[in-house]
Amino acid sequence: MNIELIFQIAGIGILTSIFHTVLKQAGKEEYSFIATLAGVSIALIMVIQLLADLLTKVKSVFFLS
Amino acid sequence: MEVLQVVGIGLIGTVLAVIVKERNKELAMLVSMVTGLAIFFFALGKISAVMDVLENLATRADINMFYLTTVLKIMGIAYIAEFGAQICRDAQENSTATKIEFAAKVLVMVLALPILVAILESILRLIP
Numbered sequence: 001m002n003i004e005l006i007f008q009i010a011g012i013g014i015l016t017s018i019f020h021t022v023l024k025q026a027g028k029e030e031y032s033f034i035a036t037l038a039g040v041s042i043a044l045i046m047v048i049q050l051l052a053d054l055l056t057k058v059k060s061v062f063f064l065s
Numbered sequence: 066m067e068v069l070q071v072v073g074i075g076l077i078g079t080v081l082a083v084i085v086k087e088r089n090k091e092l093a094m095l096v097s098m099v100t101g102l103a104i105f106f107f108a109l110g111k112i113s114a115v116m117d118v119l120e121n122l123a124t125r126a127d128i129n130m131f132y133l134t135t136v137l138k139i140m141g142i143a144y145i146a147e148f149g150a151q152i153c154r155d156a157q158e159n160s161t162a163t164k165i166e167f168a169a170k171v172l173v174m175v176l177a178l179p180i181l182v183a184i185l186e187s188i189l190r191l192i193p
Contacts, residue, residue, distance in 0.1 A: 054106060
């Protein structure tokens with residue numbers, strides 16, 4: 001089981017929220033949006049790899065060709 | 066006491082998702098999704114052991130493997146579809162969740178159709 005991934009993604013979430021706040025305070029609204037988008041994409045790549053693992057395992061257990 | 070591990074993972078995931086949700090809704094959804102994936106992986110290991118026993122029993126009882134694999138495939142489709150639909154529902158996408166469930170039901174029906182045909186043919190053979 002990979003519980004570390006939960007902590008990693010929560011960490012990414014907190015970190016991007018800090019970036020968002022700092023960039024907003026500095027008056028760079030457009031960069032703050034891009035920072036959030038980057039955080040979501042990185043987390044999504046990690047989650048999708050895990051999801052692919054799950055689907056291959058389900059396929060092998062339940063004989064879904 | 067493996068249930069304690071599952072409950073622990075669930076509670077930790079929930080707390081982290083609630084913390085992240087205030088600031089970033091998309092990442093909170095991903096956190097809850099990974100929590101669900103971790104628990105699902107855990108359950109899948111146990112299910113595979115049960116499936117091995119079922120397969121063994123079916124081969125011993127000389128049951129046609131086609132029927133057993135059909136039942137198992139239907140179970141797999143139900144598990145995956147339920148998982149996806151729950152994630153969609155968590156993100157307040159009820160319409161997508163309903164469509165996933167609809168498609169899963171259609172796929173289950175397609176898989177069950179050969180069994181239905183076999184039953185009907187055997188009934189027709191009984192009628193003189």
